[in-house]
Amino acid sequence: MEEKLNGIVLGGVSYGDNDKILNIFTLEKGKVSARIKGVKKASAKLKFAAEPFCFAEFVFLVSGDKRTVKTASLIESFYPVREDIVKFFCAATVLEFVKKFFRENITDSEMFVLVLDALKKIAYGNSPKKELLAFLIFALKEVGYALKLDGCFACEKDIEVKPYFDYNVGGFFCENCFMGVGREINIKTYLALKAVSEEKDILEEDATLGLRLIDYYISNKAEEKMVALEELIRQKL
Numbered sequence: 001m002e003e004k005l006n007g008i009v010l011g012g013v014s015y016g017d018n019d020k021i022l023n024i025f026t027l028e029k030g031k032v033s034a035r036i037k038g039v040k041k042a043s044a045k046l047k048f049a050a051e052p053f054c055f056a057e058f059v060f061l062v063s064g065d066k067r068t069v070k071t072a073s074l075i076e077s078f079y080p081v082r083e084d085i086v087k088f089f090c091a092a093t094v095l096e097f098v099k100k101f102f103r104e105n106i107t108d109s110e111m112f113v114l115v116l117d118a119l120k121k122i123a124y125g126n127s128p129k130k131e132l133l134a135f136l137i138f139a140l141k142e143v144g145y146a147l148k149l150d151g152c153f154a155c156e157k158d159i160e161v162k163p164y165f166d167y168n169v170g171g172f173f174c175e176n177c178f179m180g181v182g183r184e185i186n187i188k189t190y191l192a193l194k195a196v197s198e199e200k201d202i203l204e205e206d207a208t209l210g211l212r213l214i215d216y217y218i219s220n221k222a223e224e225k226m227v228a229l230e231e232l233i234r235q236k237l
């Protein structure tokens with residue numbers, strides 16, 4: 001049986017001498033795995049379809065629960081992410097988030113559109129970190145780890161100085177309500193996250209502060225290590 005799916009390649013691992021098993025996030029069926037044959041040979045026609053970020057229309061041969069790539073037509077390669085290291089780590093963080101937080105074979109066309117949109121904005125826009133931050137704030141909400149950014153978690157008043165962040169609740173506290181759980185953060189970090197959640201523009205350097213907090217939040221609350229995100233932060237790009 002043949003099956004046609006539109007998908008973005010998240011990554012792949014070697015299989016045998018010349019094959020790879022790809023992890024593909026598809027519009028129609030969520031995350032799926034598929035074998036692609038002969039792709040490690042220099043002359044392989046479908047080499048492009050085994051690269052991370054490749055968005056293509058795939059035709060699979062399906063046998064039982066196994067898929068093999070028959071053909072693929074490239075729709076978008078997000079080429080600029082290969083030429084700019086900041087864009088690369090931002091886009092790689094989007095893929096890593098999908099790999100770590102979305103379940104296999106669960107269709108989520110809304111998230112697919114969001115991922116596609118984030119990759120486009122990171123590749124072709126001028127604010128890759130801000131676009132990544134916007135993606136992560138929204139995507140965290142979708143997977144049950146929403147950040148609460150509408151004022152103090154306890155008294156709901158605006159926070160103007162000295163916010164404290166408690167990763168257990170994903171919320172921020174004002175100085176008066178802080179009860180000793182969580183840690184003090186830079187007010188600029190809180191304001192950057194809040195502005196992006198309200199779809200406002202921020203500076204790329206302020207986006208870095210927001211990304212740093214999200215990395216801290218994910219590693220403590222969800223206990224996942226975000227390799228590409230940490231590389232982006234570590235390199236002070």
Ligand SMILES: [Zn+2]
Pocket residue numbers: 152153154155156157173174175176177178
């Ligand atoms: Zn308060």
